[in-house]
Amino acid sequence: MKYRKVAKNGDELSVLGYGCMRLPTKAGRIDKDRALSQIRGAIDRGVNYIDTAYPYHAGESESFLGKYVLKDGYREKVKVATKLPVFLVKKNEDMMKYFEKQREKLQIEIIDYYLLHMLNGDSWAAMKSLGIISFMDQLKKDGKIFNMGFSFHGKVEDFKKIIDDYDWDFCQIQLNILDENYQAGIEGLNYASERDIAVIIMEPLRGGQLVKMIPKEVKKLWDTADVKYTPAEWALRWLWNLPNVTMILSGMNVEEHIDENIKIAGIVEPDHLTEKELEIINQVKEQYQKLLEIDCTGCGYCSVCPAGINIPYAFQTYNNAKMFSKMQHLGMYAGVVGLTKEVPKWTTTCLDCGLCESHCPQFIPIRQEFKKVQSTIETPIVRGLVKVIRPFAKSR
Numbered sequence: 001m002k003y004r005k006v007a008k009n010g011d012e013l014s015v016l017g018y019g020c021m022r023l024p025t026k027a028g029r030i031d032k033d034r035a036l037s038q039i040r041g042a043i044d045r046g047v048n049y050i051d052t053a054y055p056y057h058a059g060e061s062e063s064f065l066g067k068y069v070l071k072d073g074y075r076e077k078v079k080v081a082t083k084l085p086v087f088l089v090k091k092n093e094d095m096m097k098y099f100e101k102q103r104e105k106l107q108i109e110i111i112d113y114y115l116l117h118m119l120n121g122d123s124w125a126a127m128k129s130l131g132i133i134s135f136m137d138q139l140k141k142d143g144k145i146f147n148m149g150f151s152f153h154g155k156v157e158d159f160k161k162i163i164d165d166y167d168w169d170f171c172q173i174q175l176n177i178l179d180e181n182y183q184a185g186i187e188g189l190n191y192a193s194e195r196d197i198a199v200i201i202m203e204p205l206r207g208g209q210l211v212k213m214i215p216k217e218v219k220k221l222w223d224t225a226d227v228k229y230t231p232a233e234w235a236l237r238w239l240w241n242l243p244n245v246t247m248i249l250s251g252m253n254v255e256e257h258i259d260e261n262i263k264i265a266g267i268v269e270p271d272h273l274t275e276k277e278l279e280i281i282n283q284v285k286e287q288y289q290k291l292l293e294i295d296c297t298g299c300g301y302c303s304v305c306p307a308g309i310n311i312p313y314a315f316q317t318y319n320n321a322k323m324f325s326k327m328q329h330l331g332m333y334a335g336v337v338g339l340t341k342e343v344p345k346w347t348t349t350c351l352d353c354g355l356c357e358s359h360c361p362q363f364i365p366i367r368q369e370f371k372k373v374q375s376t377i378e379t380p381i382v383r384g385l386v387k388v389i390r391p392f393a394k395s396r
């Protein structure tokens with residue numbers, strides 16, 4: 001296993017961290033024996049960082065780690081990371097309430113790496129107004145946590161502001177060969193690491209999209225390389241090639257994948273890819289860009305929409321549906337847009353004001369592109385079905 005140093009504390013973290021969001025399950029619960037053997041097996045082979053969060057596995061992930069994984073001397077072998085569920089914090093006292101619950105579930109005194117979960121510009125502002133800064137300072141002062149960080153899903157400008165707003169030790173961002181310029185992206189990675197803030201990468205395989213279904217055009221390009229890596233290995237190597245990536249978190253639950261990841265994590269060095277390999281990766285990125293029919297970078301500048309339509313989400317889901325599995329993305333989209341709001345914010349509710357287009361740095365004819373969304377993932381049938389399901393979903 002290779003290790004990389006955290007600038008602010010000197011910790012040598014394994015380049016592969018164990019994400020506990022997608023543990024193997026049996027009858028809807030964590031498959032205890034299998035997950036235990038997988039995680040401890042990875043620790044025995046050098047993984048020294050486990051990442052979990054309050055809501056993972058409907059709250060079971062933290063208790064599972066506390067009850068089983070971190071016993072028998074395993075607590076001492078790993079750094080434990082978990083996250084304050086920012087989205088549940090409504091008042092200052094909630095912060096300590098959740099923190100203490102998490103320590104109790106994990107059955108540990110000190111949380112090595114503590115994160116604010118899923119920050120963006122708005123949630124950071126809300127948390128600051130509730131007194132999060134003095135809360136974080138106090139946790140450190142009392143020795144209840146060692147390192148403070150945040151995981152991020154938002155615009156890169158907000159990421160930089162958050163980085164500048166506090167003396168963070170580390171942060172966690174989404175990065176993969178498709179999302180180089182999405183959310184914090186490479187720009188955010190560089191910004192944080194220039195300030196000695198360790199950067200942990202999540203979604204290195206884009207939730208499995210980069211490995212589950214490979215468009216034939218992309219497969220052809222991978223085949224031109226002299227070395228034969230799997231798409232997963234290419235994706236991981238691209239990230240580990242970046243010297244300022246501290247660690248990649250992988251939510252592993254299949255033994256062969258764990259073996260493969262650990263094997264690669266034992267040999268990768270920063271800047272190890274050859275020029276030719278980097279060129280192939282660039283061609284793959286370009287190919288994916290071509291396949292991405294709507295050239296939306298997800299910057300969110302169009303969030304001024306008075307109708308409340310989540311434009312980047314609609315475009316991202318459309319692209320994913322075209323490139324990967326239509327049914328999977330259609331289902332997710334229908335659930336998120338159709339069932340989670342008081343009133344569904346379909347693209348058909350567009351008021352035709354044009355405000356979004358005047359803000360879009362990519363000059364996307366957004367209203368015109370809505371037609372693509374409406375003919376695939378937001379058809380009258382989808383909207384009709386959601387209308388039928390909504391009363392039942394609401395009464396649950």
Ligand code: SF4
Pocket residue numbers: 304305306307308309311349350351352353354355356357366367
């Ligand atoms: S044109 Fe439609 S999508 Fe764009 S800002 Fe106006 S209401 Fe929103």
Ligand code: SF4
Pocket residue numbers: 295296297298299300301302303311312315359360361362363364366
């Ligand atoms: S539609 Fe344009 S403004 Fe909106 S997220 Fe995409 S690129 Fe950004």
